[in-house]
Amino acid sequence: MRKVRKVLLLVVIMVTSLIMVACGGVDRTTENSGELKVITSFSILADITKNVVGDRAEVDYLVPIGEEPHGYEPIPSDFQKASDSSVFYVNGLGLEEWLERLVANAGGGADIITVSDGIDVIGVEGSNEDDPHAWLDVENVITYVGNIRDDLSQRDPEGADEYAANADAYIKELQELDEWIQTETLNIPEEKRTIVISENAFKYFGEAYGYETIGIWELNSHEEGTPGQISRVVDLIQDESIPAVFLETTIDSRFMDTVSSNAGVEIAGEVYTDAVGPSGSGAETYIDMMKHNVNTFVEGLKQ
Known part of the structure; x- marks a missing residue:
């Protein structure tokens, strides 16, 4: 194809x-x-x-x-x-x-x-x-x-x-x-600062602000969301007691739905990686997009 x-x-x-x-x-x-x-x-x-x-x-x-x-x-x-x-x-x-x-x-x-x-x-x-x-x-x-x-x-x-x-x-x-992102990150206990998403796109964010990042896959490829990849992430979530996972707005939700169901954790919200949000989303600019992402991470991981 x-x-x-x-x-x-x-x-x-x-x-x-x-x-x-x-x-x-x-x-x-x-x-x-x-x-x-x-x-x-x-x-x-x-x-x-x-x-x-x-x-x-x-x-x-x-x-x-x-x-x-x-x-x-x-x-x-x-x-x-x-x-x-x-x-x-x-x-x-x-x-x-x-x-x-x-x-x-x-x-x-x-x-x-x-x-x-x-x-x-x-x-x-x-x-x-x-x-x-x-x-x-x-x-x-x-x-x-x-x-x-x-x-x-x-x-x-x-x-x-x-x-x-x-x-x-x-x-x-x-x-x-x-500075605001660094301050907001303090609201998440250090041991819970792990972002799990479909594509491991938040490495730069994680390195800058002190998060571990885990993706079902790395960059988009021909082998996305394989059973082995999903099983690996489910095991990591359970071993590390990660409280929530996240979904990117530009990626098919089925892979993360499977991870969420098998690991017994909720999808805490959608985050933006490759595009700003549409009109009315509250994430129409780069700055608003980043604020939305951080607020979503904090709410999902501070539990």
Whole structure:
């Protein structure tokens, strides 16, 4: 099935390219108006970027809220977005390799900028891959903000002072968030600070704030939620008397439902890893998303 989807993706790329040529190329609005158009790979990066951009540029993203960016497959409108953009911000660390190919094939010539440059990377256990979920450590997001600010200032020197002021204000909010998370963590007894989720995406968060993290699997793979993986996690929960487990909003609940049932512990709530929350969720921004996650962890683990 994955091979079929890849073939279909290549067909879409070829057809889209032919349409662009037949129509005389892409309408580069940014070239006509001088206005920056920034595309990010997913919603979390878009929110972070908007806080730096302010009113000086349009910001959009490709992966819809509720879907995870690891295995997202683009639709035809994504090619137009990519081709119209001035710059494409990606997380990197192996998260969006196929999205980078999308931009390269869209014909717009947008620069691809990796905003995670400069962070201390955590590897994936049992592989040579990097864990891409660096944004779940607030200090890493401060690095993201600096990278975005610097790139925007080079592209739009007239806006450099505004980008710097926006970045400074947002960094202050992020520093306050970081301190708040550390304080809230104290509400959980140290021996209960273990986060069990489907994909082990909270390693950066755990290292930054003093939690052990356990996933049914590591990164998304072809072998997710196998009986052996589920049995291992159930045993760990029972051996360590872990009071609750959690479910990611972008991952099928069936695996964690099985763990919860077999281990005899409740799913204490949903947390956000790869996307901000939809409208009305109370987690529509990166900061609100992180606050939601921490509140969910505290309520579930302090029992």
